[in-house]
Amino acid sequence: MSYAIGIDIGGTKVAIGIVDGEGRVITRESLPTDLSISPEDMVSRIAEAIKRLMAANRLEQEHMLGIGIGAPGPLDPAGGRITCPPNLPNWRDFALVAELKKHLNLSIVMENDATAATLAEHWIGAAKGCANFVYVTISTGIGAGIFMNGKLLTGASGNAGDAGHIVIDPSQGTCVCGQKGCWEWVGSGTAIARKASEILGRPTSTQEAFASADQGHAELKKLIEQVFTYTGMGCVSLINTLDPQMIVIGGGVSQVGEPLFKAVRQYVSTLALNPTGRMTQIVPAALQQDVGLIGAAALVHVPYR
Known part of the structure; x- marks a missing residue:
């Protein structure tokens, strides 16, 4: 079984989970979006949470197809950057994908959070x-x-x-x-x-x-x-x-x-x-509170481009 890591970044919290190829959330964790720290430090917390979830479920990086991120816009998906999100003012022009790759050697794809949720609702919703x-x-x-x-x-x-x-x-x-x-x-x-x-x-x-x-x-x-x-x-x-x-x-x-x-x-x-x-x-x-998390993982599991 292959899995994807989904990360749903919001203005108040970040949902992180491991999702299988049927859209089932195997495990999840939620972190408060702390705007008092740098986005680099926030990414470090996210990476630590991913590693905790993988370890708790005895999963190694080779079990992972990749990481999908649903992020608030405006953003530059091709460049892996969040550009000027109104609800994340200190994340302006932040190279999110490159920063996360410093912690995890996996392929990473990023799209607007609502776009990712749309893919989830089409996939299993x-x-x-x-x-x-x-x-x-x-x-x-x-x-x-x-x-x-x-x-x-x-x-x-x-x-x-x-x-x-x-x-x-x-x-x-x-x-x-x-x-x-x-x-x-x-x-x-x-x-x-x-x-x-x-x-x-x-x-x-x-x-x-x-x-x-x-x-x-x-x-x-x-x-x-x-x-x-x-x-x-x-x-x-x-x-x-x-x-x-x-x-x-x-x-x-x-x-x-x-x-x-x-x-x-x-x-x-x-x-x-x-x-x-x-x-x-x-x-x-249909997916309600899990839609962002499943949508982020769907960016890895489901061909959409």
Whole structure:
């Protein structure tokens, strides 16, 4: 049996795991993304975690096909560099692949994290067998991966799918990217927590905002309904542009479940431009919290270029 190491780098944590050729996660570990240390030191911690997992499972380097990394964009996959990620400011223009190779003598491939997750959902997830779909992740930020005509579309520089920076509502202020009213700025988990904190006058988590809305807090209920509408708007923009059969939605915010999916389906069925677009399937990600980790490993296991 051959295995791949998957590394999913996020703004708050790094998921690391060993995944077999059927997409099963054999073992995993999670590290906090420590922005108080250098990215070189963070990579050293990641490498140590990989070695721990291999040793604990009696696996040697010859059992590994390679390492796949899902990283936040913008990035330079061909050059193995993270270029200017908004949520990892001290990782700017960081040669991640070269740094990791100092610790592990394995082949390493890197793609945008949402692109990697898209490959996972096509491999063993909700979009298995679907030739045309978009994967949208709504979490700390919002990203997307595009799978069209049976293959991943990564764009000229590997950065296709930054759907979180589609402008949705310019009246809502300036996004971290500099544009006004991006989907990520108004509809991500970070956006929900920010707006809920303003409403309640104290720090409030995304989870608390959803819970308070469910319990009948009028302003928070209005906020959550608006976020659902923004999600529908973003999906319609993707449908009108790309004409997918399906949109798969994952990420922490998607865990609210049916209220989100019902609202988005209703919006899409009413306002997508083409009749076929109005029938686009809107489905939850099958892999949920493991999608990034499995997606990173899929970059090694699954031919996608």
